[in-house]
Amino acid sequence: MSQVEKILLPYFQNTNSFFVAFTDFKGNCQAVNELLIRCLNTENKEEAKHKFEEYFSPLLSPDNYIQLESGKKSLIEMPAEFITENEIRPTFWEITVCKSEEKYTYGLLWIGHLNKPMSTLHSDNSPQKESNRFFEDENYKLKALLDSSTDGSVLISPEFKILSYNRTAQKSAEKYYNTKLDVGKDFRQYILEDTKEEFYTDFKKALNLEQTVKEKELLIRSEKIWFQCSFHPAIGANGQVIGVSFNSTNIDKRKRAEEKIVENEKFLDSVLQAQHEMICRFLPDTTLTYVNNAYCSEMGYSKAELLGKKFLEFIPEELEVKILKNLKALNLKKPSQTMVHKSFDANGNPRWQEWTDTGLFDADGNLIEFQAVGRDITELIDSKRNLERFHSIFENSxxxxxxxxxxxxxxxxxxxxxxxxxxxxxxxxxxxxxxxxxxxxxxxxxxxxxxxxxxxxxxxxxxxxxxxxxxxxxxxxxxxxxxxxxxxxxxxxxxxxxLSERNSYIKSITEQNTALREIAWIQSHLVRAPLANILGLILLLKDEIGEDTKIQNLMLLLEKSSKELDSVIRKVADKTRMVELLDKEIDNR
CATH class of the missing domain: 3.30.450.20 (PAS domain)
Structure with a gap:
């Protein structure tokens, strides 16, 4: 059994005096009572619904349906011929809008009966009285619904007279104004002085069929309280505006909780902004949605320049495919990873960074965003390279x-x-x-x-x-x-x-120098002494030769050669003295 049948048919199911059906505003039948099923020559409820749609739903024109749904009409009465047991009989139908707190019972209620004397229609069991009892019950349920609402609702006439109100509105008046609401009272006495101008503006909009919903912090008895206030046009049975439905909801707890959340978010953001590590959030396509101060400082961009950009713009092109592949590999079983890669700052300088990326997933396990914490390790990488260079020099020296x-x-x-x-x-x-x-x-x-x-x-x-x-x-x-x-x-x-090789060289040189000194000594002492004698004899012979030109020339040549030999011996002696000085320097080491 449908929700419509559960709610409506208990009122009419056992009646033998009139037919009952319920349709939506397009004529689709959703419920029929037993009497109507029998009169449609069937025992099948679904078949009866189809027959009703075929015989009776077309009785209303599209305009009729629109007028009933919009509230321009609340009741339509019409005669119709009804074929029952191969007999054509006249019937009379009353179609009205039916609405209650149950979302399934908003539609059209059809109540029909065979044409009978008027006295029959006014009996205690007439369809009209049954219908009246039904709508009285509907009104009772609607009143119960309004009174159970946490929203304070007051229906106000265009002249600001109270037409109706629910229990929550009455309690609010007693709590905040120490007075009671009464039908016919002027509602303006309950409007706060500093909100009157805005209230009148929104009230006027509602009279012109415009709805308004606002959240306001009101000062009532030196206490600030958040309310959600709404103004809705109230439409009567004739489709005309009869007033304004003013609704107010105390949302102070919610707003205070929201303020606390905002404060916590600000505190958390201040903590994140104070971190030395770079922190960011980005979408699966690497578009940045959040960056902290450290990120901006390291990259050399302002926050406004970074948000909305894809961080792949700062990555070497040859690394893009690898980074995207690693990010897409994250899942609920492996939600995070750590990567080291190169990037470029605003000045084009290469920077080495280490990032730990964590995937954020929705309730269905779909990856929707990433949060990443990074640090600049350029100095560490440079130090590592320098250490490798030093180690190479150290080991290969x-x-x-x-x-x-x-x-x-x-x-x-x-x-x-x-x-x-x-x-x-x-x-x-x-x-x-x-x-x-x-x-x-x-x-x-x-x-x-x-x-x-x-x-x-x-x-x-x-x-x-x-x-x-x-x-x-x-x-x-x-x-x-x-x-x-x-x-x-x-x-x-x-x-x-x-020093093994050096000392070996020094020993060899020393030995060579010793031999050289001995040669020099022989030349400077043993060879130079006879040479000196020869030079002396040449001088004596010059005086004895006389005028013989030939012999004089020979003597001159002999003297010249002897002096050249003497010059060579002197140079050898000088070199020997230099070698001796070098030997002394080596010995002093």
Missing amino acids: LHEIYLLHPEQLKITQANKAAAKNLKYSVDKLKNLSFYTVVNQPFKQKVKSEIQALLEGNKDKVSFESEHLRQSGSTYPIEIHLQKMCIDKELFLVAICVD
Whole structure:
């Protein structure tokens, strides 16, 4: 049984004096009573509804339906011929609008009867009295509905006289004005002074068939209270405006809750804006809907410039497909992810950022938005690259490099060159003291130099020492020590240069210089003495030769050659003295 049948037919189901049907405003039949079913020569209720639509619904013209639905007419009476049991009989129908709090009972109520003497129609069981009882009950239910409403409703005439009101309106008048509403009273005495002008304007609009709904904070007895006020035109049975239905609802709790929500949102936004991390929200197509101050600062744009933009505009083109693919992969089982990617700020500078994206889903599990928290890691990436460069230099250096802890000079890091020269593994070196690889005769010197470095004002020192291999062999080194702070902790960096080849070169040069000095000594002493004698003899012979021109020329040539030889011997002697000075400098090292 339909809702219409449950509500309406109990009033008319068992009557044998008139027919009852209910249709919508297009003539579609929704309910019929038993008497009408029998008279339509059927026992099937649905078939009876179809027959009613065929015989009776067309009796009303489209204009009739429109007039009834709009309220321009409240009742239409008309005669109709009714075929029953192969007999044509006259009938008379009353069609009226039926409406109650049940949403399914808004339509047309058809009450029909066979033409009978007028006295029959006025009996206690006449259709008219049945209809009157029905509508009296409908009015009672409508009144109950209005009184149960939390909205205060007052029907006001165009002259501001109270025509009707519900229970909530009466309670509000007693609470806020210490008075009661009465039909016929002038409603203007209940209008607050500072709202009268606006009230009259909205009241006038309602009289002109315009509805108005407003939310206002009213000052009543020194107390501010939020109300929702609405003005609706009230239409009478003749379709004319009979007044205004004024409705007010106390929405103070809701508004205070909304204000609290707004305050919480502002507080939350202030917290988000104060964060050092970048925070944003964006749609599945990457359109930004929220950004905090940190995001604006890092990207170099204002908030107005960012909102509505797609953040893909700041991403290298070759990364766009990968980023979109990763975002689309988020679901309820895996709602978040962390990505590191490059972006460009307002000046076109590349920035490295780390983002944690979280998907936001609706009740059906559809991805509707993302919230992301990011941080700029450009310095971290640069530091990592610098560290990789340093590590490459450290590991591939031809010289031994050690990172030493000042206490007991423990080796914390050593490079490949150190391990290769000392014949240790790198891991084994890390467990040793630096003194372990220093040859015994040089340990005290190394300790003294390190102590002086730690206690003095110098940042670095250099000195020569010897290293002791794992096999027991030694080799000369030049140690360059300097202080270094790593994460506010003091360390020593030792760069050790193997002097084996240099010393070998020096020894070879020294030996060559010794041989050169011996040659120079022979030339300057053993060779130069006879040369000096020859030069002296030449001078004596010049005086003895006399006028012989040929011999004089020979003597001149001999003298010239002797002096050239003497000059060469002198130059060799000068070079020898320079070599001696270099030897002394090397010895002093």
